[in-house]
Amino acid sequence: MRLLMRTTRKVAPTEIGEKLMAALEPRLDAIETDISALLRFRDTPAGTVRLTVSDHILHEYVWPALAPVLKKYPDIQVELSQENGFIDIVEGRFDAGVRLGDDVVKDMIAVRIGADWQPAVIGSADYLDKAGMPSHPSELVRHSCINIRHSGAGPLYAWEFEKGAEKLNLKVLGQLIYNSVYPMLASVEAGYGLAYVPDNLAEPGIRQGRWVRILKEWSPVFKGYHLYYPSRRQMSPALRVIIDALRYRSAG
Known part of the structure; x- marks a missing residue:
């Protein structure tokens, strides 16, 4: 033919x-x-970017930086999976994740998205009036403490303390266990015990007199949150835009 x-x-x-x-x-x-x-x-920045983040990271760090980006680039879609435990982003087919700097595995590329921060132990004034004011972390074993479990089958989070050369990891007990930090704040305000939360979440309630911070001199410094991803090779323009938007820029 x-x-x-x-x-x-x-x-x-x-x-x-x-x-x-x-x-x-x-x-x-x-x-x-x-x-x-x-x-x-x-x-051109377009397509779907999948991120795994914790609830605290999502509300306090990721969304405030992400919102204006999505308006500027309407062809970018972002899928946000809220997970408090550590996730294997390769196995989960995520483009990137966000966790504390010390928790990022060594073979990942990490980009800081937030400053170093400290945890705060807080309790309502009514609770502390009844239960007493602890002067040392070891006294927390006699208090009702509100716990958090980051993953369904994982252990309860141990409260970390540091003062000079002394370091403590304490397992505390209480009536309530959550997998999110935000309901812990409501339980503290209602007088159900003490909670160990990021200081930026504690500060507004302290200023408003809703709860009291204790053991501040025992608060360690945690390395700030980092976005992490497997490789710079074949990075999509959409992911590059999001990384740049989230990148930490010191006020100084």
């Missing part, structure tokens, strides 16, 4: 060749359109 007629001066389609070209032309146009779209996708 001949599709082309050739002479020494030109090449022309046969009748069958013309019919084949007419049949293929719409498909070739569609393929060209798809290729152009893929090339734009390669160079």
